[in-house]
Amino acid sequence: MFEIGKLEFLKAVIHVLNVENDTPLCSTFEVDQEDSLTFGFIEAGLNSILASKDMKWGRFSEADSVVKASCNILSENLSAFMDMTKEISYDLFKLMKENPSMPSGDLLCVLFLMDDVPYLGVMKYNYKTFLTRKVEAIRDGQSISIVRDSSLFATNRHKADEGFVVHLMHMDIALLDKKYEINGDKVNYLKENFIKCESGNSEKEKLDIFNKVTKNIEDKYIGEDLEKKAKIKKAVYDAVMEDGALQVEKVVEKAFEENDEVRHIYKEALSKAGIADEEIEVTESSLKRKYEMQKITTETGIEIKIPVDYYGDDTKLEFVSNGDGSVSIVIKNVGSLQS
Template identity: 25%
Template sequence: MEYINEININEAVIHILDSNGEEPILNEYSLELDEDIYFFLHKHLEKCFKDDELKYGKFNPERNIVKEVSQDYLTGVDNNLVNLSKELARQLFIIMKGNVNIPSGDLIIVSLTTDQGPMVGILKMDYVKNFTHEVQFIDQKIGIGIVPQAAGLPGSGQRIQKAAFIKPIIEEDKYNLMILDKQKGSKEDEFGANYFINTFLGASIVTNERDMTKTFVKAAENWTRENVTNDAGRAEEIRTAIKTKLKEEDSINIDEFSAELFNDHPQAKEEFSTYIKQQGLQEEVAVDKTWVEKKLKRVRLNIDKQIDLYINEETYHDPSKFEIQRNGDGTINLIVKNVINYIEK
């Protein structure tokens, strides 16, 4: 996956999309990007680009307003971000008015320069309930209360649910969007799911290396939990083999890897391979090395549903600090060694 590491905000515009109103409240001016506003937007953009649920997308071939106006901006046909943002806000507001379960919020459109090229960013900032003080004068005395603010924006420490980052369309590119589309609740899942991708963006998700790697790791762990329940030694061998393969190989052939794991157990070999493929994977899994490095930095173990153990990868593989002893009966001993100091949390 192509990771975005450098972000520069050129310009930004905000609009109000309150579905209780008849029309969106459209801004005629760009935001003044002072230090606080720039930091606020930059933090949200960083979180979006680093989010594990960020996916590749590609515009569908059919005519779509979002695709057309964003490409006009990115190619210089119309370089007015305010005009672009107003058109995007109108399109999203029409969809919101047709579905009462889509939450109101502000729409922020940003012009970005990144290490992967120029982009138009779309951030849907669903309102969050904040609280502030209220000062009243009662009988010539000051009374201070707390009142809710229903239209607060998510803080820089919070994650937004829906965002898109649009690149200039180049036919041979495998993707032209990066999309974050999280579902918040059962009502949205049932009635409003995928409105952001399908209806608003007019796009389809494109599977990338990180998606494949995450799916493979999750599927392999689920299979191990379900099928190797009373043999901790064998489960440890499988998990170690998976991690070794992820670190050493750029791609994993599911059938070949299954044969390596279960050479003497044809039924397990077939069941493992079939189960992994049933999760939507093809026979060859491209490995996202950046995600693997991040994922394997720490080993998290839940032992007999009674003990949680968190170990960094270096310590896990250091025999002077941590050791796995096989008892020969399917059980293992996990030994923490040479402890100099410890604290309770």
Template identity: 20%
Template sequence: MIYELNKTKKKNGVEYKEQKFSIDTGDRVNDINIQDAVIHVLDSNAGEPILNEYTLELTEDTYNFLYKHIEKIFKNDDLVPAAFNQEKNLVKEIVQDYLNGIDRDIIEISKGLARQLFAIMKCNINIPSCDLIVTSIITDQGPMLGILKLDYVNSFTHQVDFIGNKIGVGLIKHSAALPGSSQRIQRAAFIKPIRGGQTFDLWVLDSNKGRKIDYDEYGANYFSNTFLGCSQVSDSRTETKAFIHAVERWTRNNITENAVEAENIRTTVKDKLQEEDNINITELADELFRDEPKKKQDFEVYIKGNGLDEKIKVDKQFVEKKFKRVRLKIDKDIDLYIGKEAYKDQSKFEIQRNGDGSINMIVKNVINYIEK
């Protein structure tokens, strides 16, 4: 583990030192066994939350609904390890009492968490109403307490009316439906028992994908910053993901009129990610831009400026998943989806350089195709 304590931040009028870790968390959670679950209704238009007095009956359907959501969250690339901040933290205290056996009443624990989140929601009208599920799970990495914020989605069902002696069937919109097991939850946390020497305290999903965020930082990051009071811990997966995105952003912004150079950068980086266990940013910059010192410096500074250290430990599992298929957007109006093996097979796909900075992308030996 690499540990730094160097940035001072201010939140809610209190200054604290931001902790930055660089760790290898190993395999993500795989085995999941749900023990208990409680659901509460947090409607920001109401004066009080609707707090449940009973645990959910874990029927086969209910168990599968929860399990599929939890499993999907643990497989989500946006799930990151995090550590609780140093200041006093109500969520941390409530959950640790439960995980350490001091208070084993999950209903009361979940009520405290629901009240805390509801108070935050009432302070910002942009935070969507939801059902909050608090669940106790056993995993291959030990016991955890899960917190799932299920924002409401619109759904429709039919309504049958009898008009005289005729049947009329219409549609009714439900604005407070829960996301189905095929849909993604945007915000969740799985908190571990806090033990001395451990490098992170919880897994956090705090995603704004698919949402237009036009409110302030408090509102955009309320789940991690204000509710959980935690900071992301950098592991090999988050570093690998950040590195890939940083390289692509730099290439898009700086190599706009030379497809040959852009292709060389992308191919070189992809090959290194798939072949090497570690990537040294300085050495990579030198290899890519040995004869262009200004580009070399700009590239190196930009990549490191995304919170990355000199050496990146590559998460092979993430790389395999990321590059299983290659998606190419060509001149804004052509999309290509190519499997990794086909992309590297010159009998099926080839990139030809034209000598003027442009390239030809050739799909070869087509014997069957369909139109979608």
């Protein structure tokens, strides 16, 4: 694994992979070193891959691939950059032609140093379709109309749609992948069909797995007990606020400290899912959206959002069981009301 640091760009090139053509349009020349706009765009793309919660770490598998062979050659001879990027482009283009679900795009390839170590970055920017005007010369004038145009449309800090960065000495891979239909199945094609590597889960995937396992446990063993559900959310919220990340084992212990049986079942389920010992990064927006509040909806459609900190504090919140089987919710010590 590696972290993004100060970049020293050595070479860069852009190849056009438009499936409406018979072959890729490969640039004959590298990007000019004085082209600050293009290199600024490339730097933003590299940062977007390494900072993405969808990025996962990988290593080449034993299977052969053009990317693996190209990286091995580059690790010995950096001057082979242009030839290797063309090889990569032609191989990816072939895969795209065979699978119509994969969109056309421009492939930005860059060779750079971080801490004197060489890296290869490959980023694909998929084409977007927009309406634009078309000016056409006719006789002694011109005709102007609206047409559809599919091409690279981006700001100078646009994020890469998909791509990878390879440490050319250790062959660690930072991978940002998307799923497309390949031979009838939706797969992460960069990982499985192009690079052919093995990888762990991304931070987003780990959090999704944690949430899925947690929901299954809630459905089977907690039911509609709002306080117990809120206790799990509070355990996550407190862990992230204290440690800066979701430490799975710590959350399990805190959420079910009074229920050994469910805690053991929860641990087993997380272990089977492969995340029992993980430390998961949770973005501020995800923390606020998923764990800061507990939403309650009554059978009449009334919705109440309650901070998870209120649960277990009788000075702020109380659930009162009524004799007829209904429940009253008492929110205490309210300073002011707003509509």
